Amino acid sequence: MAKIGPTMSGFRSVANQYTPIMNATTAAPTLTLSIRCRSNAGRHERDKNLLMAHEVAPPGEGLSALTQRELCDGCMRVDFLYGANRVSLNMDIHYNTDEFWPREATSHLAVEPDSATLEALDSSSVFSTKLSSFRDGDTVAVVLGSDINSSDAVQLLDALLTTLRARGVRMNSVSIVVGSRWPLPESDLFSKVAAAYAHRVGEIVGHNPTSQDLVVEAGVTPTHGTPILISQTVLGADLVVLVDRIRVDPLIGVTGGHTSVLSVSASRTIGANRRLALDEPFRPLDGTTPMSVDAMEICGTLDIDLCVNVISDYRGSPISVVATSPSEAHRRGIDTLSHFAHVRIDTDVLYDLVIVDAGGSPRDSTLYQAVDALYAAYSVTRRNSTILLVAECSQGIGPTGLLPSPQWPRSEFRLGMEKQSFLSRLLSERRVILVSSIFEQMCHGVFDCVQPGSMQDVFDGLQCQLEAGPSRVAILHAGGDMVPLR
Template identity: 25%
Template structure:
């Protein structure tokens, strides 16, 4: 059996071993929406739990229009024109609208990336990037219910109307992306993001695809206080085409969207597997993103089982170069370092805490042209030069092959 995996802008063909039953896990073959622009208009015409956007907007209001960055597949250029049209129809001047790119702790986007991500409709509008490393951009608002320090971008706080465009896929800490998460940690400062990742790293590596998690609840309680007035969230097919759009209240619309996302990415299997081949796509830009695909394997591989993660990682470790260093520490040492507050890069340490738990529970191998064998070995993983040869030597009785590990949420029937 041969499968083709989306890998760094091309297809990587892998022959799976003969004689081993293979369970192929990929997003459900749902039909993409035949008219994406009409789907956006319909969602905005029928908001969930909220008035129409054009009824909420008023002339003279300052509007913060928050969008995510290129690490997310959100079709911002599809949604943005209709949102801007409705704001204009309500009397909001273009000079009163600021498009805020929610970088979280990711690198700034290049001008050409911004132009491609936002599309032509953004021309003439003020665009700012939320740079977590620039303290001057943020205002301190105390602490969340979990005790996380809250720093939010001043442009967002100073606006009268806050609108967000995002996408819904599984997430390792918050259960699902989208909704309130674009505000916190999307437009939060470094101390906020670091503390949030550290708190997520304290829990088990099983939040991926969960409806409610402690981190999700904390985020939503905080954003309810700050105020996120309207969201537009998309759900895509496994091929990146539009499947559904939801709009309205940041809680009610998001919950509806999670239901749609489960139709695409929630895949049931009857029992746990001995091993899994996991392709990180579409979370494949760097290892910070690609490591999230391991959480899909956690949901279906038996403890002590084997996983092979394949990911191109053209940007190496990504925005957190200490991530690999922390993964190279024994788990107890890393946990103690975090507990004492001595981690030089807390965001990377929090992420490493969670991934290290997977490393300790499973046997994990990695194939990644963007990382050296030495880097992979130093993190406590097995480096792989040839995925096909590794699979041929696997010697297990069954194998799961996950084609879209960065967004697929497999589960054992009866456990959801």
């Protein structure tokens, strides 16, 4: 008979349903599926089509979210985020499998971005101080960072523009700059912002980091000497407001706050900032990374001192909105996300096989974004183990410097190289299988690549290899938004 048993003392059993007992600061719980099927002449002795419900997500304080898992002949179906869709595995499990999620914002923790923004701006002393010195004829540049989605952006913009108008700022003096760190085609965010605000503000600018005509030089950062080439619209404004989303990022710590200024910088500035991470380990939720310190100095040089940032859980549900200085927004983002991203893992547990998804779209739009999920998988696996990374990569690799190439020495830095150090170490100690729609030849033999339709066969083969001895398997959902704690 299959048995589902939680391993945390913070669970209680009520009619086969498990409810986590936790408070707002508790790390996300773990559920261990101890499914053992007795076999007789190679056949499982169990009832077919047995439906069992168990806790699969740590949605928050004292609440549970149940999912149905069909167990048939010892198989359990597990869904993984894949772009805008899901892919599934039928897992024939006869050893312990641990399943992990980041925390979710429950209904009483989630906020409405527009009303939360109005409230944050109304109570912001930084915002009030800046507007107190605002004069007729002064200009405002609202920067939309590259990590915010279009829905949140529109709601935050509506609230911000409403507040500016109420404080006497003329809308024709407001420019909206849609940021970008990569030379990509016109984004969905730019299209939606242009459609919604074309006749409501002075101008809408789509930033192109490769265009020399749109940026001006404004000095260098004192610590690392990064050249500051910034959007001329931003540099010429009397008030600059950075609007973005704060989320976990293994290179810079978290996005948002002062890091959003890179979204309106030139490629030369972005490259110099990213180069600071060349030999750095991944440090998610760390506010003192060289890249973060460098971005803070850029904001200081440009006298940018106001952010309106939304902080979201791994599903994109808003947790809070902050309207304050870049450094304070960054600090609050780290404090808040620590409660949602940290996942407690037993100190003695290392896994032989981990299946991890990057969190679906947009976290797996490119391979460059998707590899962030490998940090969590690497942290919980033993040497020579296997990691199955599920990521659609609908837009390909992303920055071409991500994958090593003898044609490009490290001295000729290209965007993407900042993650090479972590990838090289990972690939020398782990086997990584990429489940993706990306063309295999694009990976240059770095990963074993399989299409989603072949994932089940690959997993079955790995499972057969593990049957030779006692093994542990972990399932990590939204690995890019997860930070394991030991």
